[in-house]
Amino acid sequence: MPGCFKKTLFALASLISFVSFILIVVAMGTPKWMTGKILCKTGADLVNATDPELVKFIGEIYYGLFRGGKIRQCGLGGRRSKFTIFPHMVKKLNTGLHVMIIMFLCVAIFFSLVSFGFCILNAIKVPYRAIKGPAGVCLWNFLAGGFIVLAVTSFMAAVKLHHLTERIANFRENVFQFVILEERFEDCFWLCVASATAPAVNLLLIAISGIHFPKIKTKTEEANVTAEDIMY
Numbered sequence: 001m002p003g004c005f006k007k008t009l010f011a012l013a014s015l016i017s018f019v020s021f022i023l024i025v026v027a028m029g030t031p032k033w034m035t036g037k038i039l040c041k042t043g044a045d046l047v048n049a050t051d052p053e054l055v056k057f058i059g060e061i062y063y064g065l066f067r068g069g070k071i072r073q074c075g076l077g078g079r080r081s082k083f084t085i086f087p088h089m090v091k092k093l094n095t096g097l098h099v100m101i102i103m104f105l106c107v108a109i110f111f112s113l114v115s116f117g118f119c120i121l122n123a124i125k126v127p128y129r130a131i132k133g134p135a136g137v138c139l140w141n142f143l144a145g146g147f148i149v150l151a152v153t154s155f156m157a158a159v160k161l162h163h164l165t166e167r168i169a170n171f172r173e174n175v176f177q178f179v180i181l182e183e184r185f186e187d188c189f190w191l192c193v194a195s196a197t198a199p200a201v202n203l204l205l206i207a208i209s210g211i212h213f214p215k216i217k218t219k220t221e222e223a224n225v226t227a228e229d230i231m232y
Contacts, residue, residue: 005209006122006123006209007123009205009206009208009209010119010120010122010123010137010205010209011119011120011123012205013115013119013137013202013205013206014115014116014119014120014123016198016201016202016205017112017113017115017116017119017141017144017198017199017202018112018116019195019198020112020144020195020198020199021109021112021113021116023191023192023194023195023198024105024108024109024112024148024192024195025109026188026191027105027188027189027191027192027195028064028065028066028102028105028192029064029066030064030188030191031062031063031064031066031067031068031069031188032062032063032064032068032186032187032188033063033064033065033155033185033186033188033189033192034061034062034063034064034159034164034165034183034184034185034186034189035060035061035062035183035184035186036060036061036062036165036169036180036181036182036183036184037058037059037060037061037180037181037182037183038058038059038060038061038070038072038165038169038178038179038180038181039054039057039058039059039178039179039180039181040057040058040059040072040073040074040075040176040177040178041057041176041177041178041179042074042175042176042177043057043073043074043075043176044057046075047075056073056075057073057074057075058073058181059071059072059073059078059178061165061168061169062186063083063085063165063168064188065085065098065101065102065105066084066085066086067082067083067084067085068082068083068085068168069081069082069083070083070169072176072178074176083168083171085098089168089171092167092171093158093162093164093167093168094158094162094164097154097157097158097162098158100154101151101154101155101158104147104148104150104151104154105147105148105151105192107143107147108144108145108147108148108151108195111140111141111143111144111147112144112195112198112199114140115137115140115141115144115199115202118132118136118137118140119137119202122134122137134206134209134210137202137206138203138206141199141200141202141203141206142199142203144198144199145196145198145199145200145203148192148195148196148199149196151192152189152192152193152196155189159183159185163180165180165183166178166179166180
C-alpha cells in the first residue's frame, strides 16, 4: 500500500487529470474560440465610404471548431446568421489542418482519462508493473500535454498563416467581399491552453511523490533503546 503522502499526491493528480478532461471537452463544444470585426469591402467601395461612414459597414464574427455566427453590415443594417463548420464549410478551409486540430484534442482527452485512471490506481495500491506506476502516469500526462500543445499551435497557424477568419467570413458570399479588421482569441481558446498546464502540474506532483523524505523517530522509539544498543 502507498503511504499517506503518496496517496494524497496521486489523488490530487487524478483530480487535475479530470479537470483537464473537462476543460478540453468544454472548450471543444463552445463556439467562441475567435471573435473579430469584419468590413464589408464591396459595400464600402460602392458608396466610396469615408472613415466616419465605415462604421455602417463593420460587422462582427465569432467561431469555434464546429460552429459560429456573424453579423453582416453592408449599409442596410445588420443581418445575423449562424453557420456550422461541417460538412460543407470545412471543404473551403484547410480541411486537413482543421481535422487534425480536432483529432489532437480527442487524443488528448483519451490520454487525460487514462492518466485519471492510473492516478487512482496508484493512490489505491502499488502496481507491480512500471507502466502502471509513476512512470506510466508521467508518460500519459506527457502525451496528453503534447497533443494539447499540438492542437493549440495548429489552430494558431490556421488563424495566422491560413487566414481562417477571412475564409469563414467569405464562405458562400457571392456578392460581397469581407476583410478582417480585427481578430482575437477568446476565453474558450484560453481554456484549451489552460488544460495544457494540468499535465505539467501532474508531472511535478509525480516527481515530488518519488522523493524519499527521512523518517522522523517518535519519542516512544527513542525510549526503547536497550543496553546492547548503547554498547554498539
